[in-house]
Amino acid sequence: MHDAETPAGTTGAPAAPGPLDTAELRRLDAHWRAANYLAVGQIYLMANPLLEAPLRPEHIKPRLLGHWGTSPGLNLVHTHLNRVIKARDLDALCIWGPGHGGPAVVANSWLDGTYSETYPDVSRDAAGMARLFRQFSFPGGIPSHVAPETPGSIHEGGELGYSLTHAYGAAFDNPELLVACVVGDGEAETGPLAASWHATKFLDPVHDGAVLPLLHLNGYKIANPTVLARIPQDELDALLRGYGHDPIHVTGDDPATVHQELAAAMDHALDRIAAIQHRARNEGVTERPRWPMIVLRTPKGWTGPHEVDGQPVEGTWRSHQVPLPGVRDDAGHLRQLEEWLRSYRPDELFDAEGRPRPEVLACVPEGSRRLGASPHANGGLLVRDLPLPPLERYAVEFDKRGTVLHEPTRVLGGLLQAVMDATAERRDFRVVGPDETASNRLEALYDATGKAWQAQTLDTDEHLAHDGRVMEVLSEHLCQGWLEGYLLTGRHGLFSSYEAFAHIVDSMVNQHIKWLRTARRIPWRRPLASLNYLLTSHVWRQDHNGFSHQDPGFVDHILNKSPEVVRVYLPPDANTLLSVADHALRSRDYVNVIVAGKQPGFDWLTLDEARTHCARGAGAWQWAGTEDGSRDPDVVLACAGDVPTQETLAAAALLRRHLPELAVRVVNVVDMARLLPSGEHPHGMPDPEYDALFTRDKPVIFAYHGYPWLIHRLCYRRAGHRNLHVRGYKEEGTTTTPFDMVVRNDLDRFRLVMDVVDRVPGLGVRAVALRQEMADARTRHHAWIREHGTDLPEVADWTWAG
The missing domain is CATH 3.40.50.970 (Thiamin diphosphate (ThDP)-binding fold, Pyr/PP domains)
Structure with a gap:
């Protein structure tokens, strides 16, 4: 944490060598300090946002939630992206990979005005700042990670590993778009992120945009060091170059130096990207380029408390979430929090009404160039209907x-x-x-x-x-x-x-x-x-x-x-x-x-029939059953999935031949949600419709594509559930013949006929010979495939004769 008497950035200090003159360096640092102040405020404060009075326990949230450790690094990147977007008039999007980086991205959205435009009650003044702070990780408010509620986001920050692959997906077929992607060093340990570095082999410099990864090495996860931050730089370079990247390193804990180095790194990376795209688009170069990326090493929890209760915090894993956990009850923690907030010199950053001062906003782009306002982050604004043919x-x-x-x-x-x-x-x-x-x-x-x-x-x-x-x-x-x-x-x-x-x-x-x-x-x-x-x-x-x-x-x-x-x-x-x-x-x-x-x-339905059936989602196939409309069916044969449908229809054909007096209804389900009650899913069937289709009291033999208990779970509230018997996959598999797969799982036509005999009242005695014939067919099947390696001819050559 910066001492209250010591400048938190570069004010009063000579500018380090680099592309920024003293005035621009001061403006960028002011923006970064403002974003840091707003991030800390969101984690801790529910009142007194501008510190117009000494902090008291009642100004502090009763439950302190949020993640500080990654926030200063994200704020730094956001500040510098603002600079290059404005200077180069870039169409840009940023994916924020580190987990729970919400305080930083929300803070920057509020600073650039998009948050207040999106949520007018969170105005860009003291009253809005108070609402901004109170709502964060608060009942009825917003999550602690980057989420759909955050303007400018397309990436859920609750789970790690997906930022870079999302970034490339955004860049494909977006030739004018720059997608910056901050990859946290904890996130970099995940399998999906490790594979994502290979996406350079699929990015077309002609038709696609560019991705600029920024690997942020702040050294720690929630409680442990991170792998990439602890290996030698030459080993890290070899890894990244092996993936096809050209890494540019920015390292330090002095704000003036890091501002200069990061500005230079971004300029260099963007110049390289422009040159790659120019050669591919204008000179016909087809060799795969080595795309630039930035490796940014700054302390975890940078500019936060150095120590708390005698334990080091800044630059350690202890800064990951809430560095000062006892602020409401511990006067020393409360004093440290106030010193921490005042070290950003908020009176230099916000005017008396709480509005960001012009110097703070000098680097911010305008209109849709702002990261919080990019239409690419609200893709529904850009999507067009697909031209689907008849x-x-x-x-x-x-x-x-x-x-x-x-x-x-x-x-x-x-x-x-x-x-x-x-x-x-x-x-x-x-x-x-x-x-x-x-x-x-x-x-x-x-x-x-x-x-x-x-x-x-x-x-x-x-x-x-x-x-x-x-x-x-x-x-x-x-x-x-x-x-x-x-x-x-x-x-x-x-x-x-x-x-x-x-x-x-x-x-x-x-x-x-x-x-x-x-x-x-x-x-x-x-x-x-x-x-x-x-x-x-x-x-x-x-x-x-x-x-x-x-x-x-x-x-x-x-x-x-x-x-x-x-x-x-x-x-x-x-x-x-x-x-x-x-x-x-x-x-x-x-x-x-x-x-x-x-x-x-097999083809079962014409196109017109298929359209009607799909619109219903589930329906009786009158041509497949033996109902004549004069009475209720004796049994319902239901099916969902292509193979279960074929086995069900084969079973229906066997019943038609052997038990012609039995009234069989065949029901096919194409939309699985139709089985749910209408109150549970928008596609669900009302009870009267379900009862009319499946009956309330007749046995239903359901041949299902997947695990049979799913059907029971979907239908357990239905009146006829006690009569429902489901056949499906029950983890019986091997390398075998197609029909043996259904036999092993008791989903075959012979087993379905046996189920009908077993479950239709009074049929067990009358149809004992049929049941035995079906059991014998299963036995013949086992012997046949072991001798011939193919399915029974009566199965392999079967067609619908109904």
């Missing part, structure tokens, strides 16, 4: 249901190719995935664009292109972060993945869902294009890759989340996949999960 061009046709096979995702690939073609000029649509675009049958995209790639190419490579808009990297974290950054800045996209490995981004999508849920409730946040997942190569057709690739649980994770945001679709065939994808790509502010197979599957 689905009739891609729909599959057939004369008879269940006899023609198509690969649903290959059919979808044609639609995605058309979208990619239609956005060739505007460049606002990308498809990401971990090395699986062709594997997932979406290779038609390569007729419209290549795969983004800036590294070495060989003659044996296919579809690599500097300007490609398909992005493949074997890191689900990077794919997720790139797409999030792309969507949050006003564009569209789709993430294609093997179903089992979508779990890798469970935590990332959780943060995005929380962001969307909060943003939907903030009036000034405009709706964004939805985050769309296509999960394929799914559990039932991973018979070749085996148990490690068999996990349908991502859907369970998603359906635990905010119901106004999440949607899950299980289209049973190619035309329903087209209809669902069309809806998802047009939607706003959702996370849409679509689970669809890539292997040949």
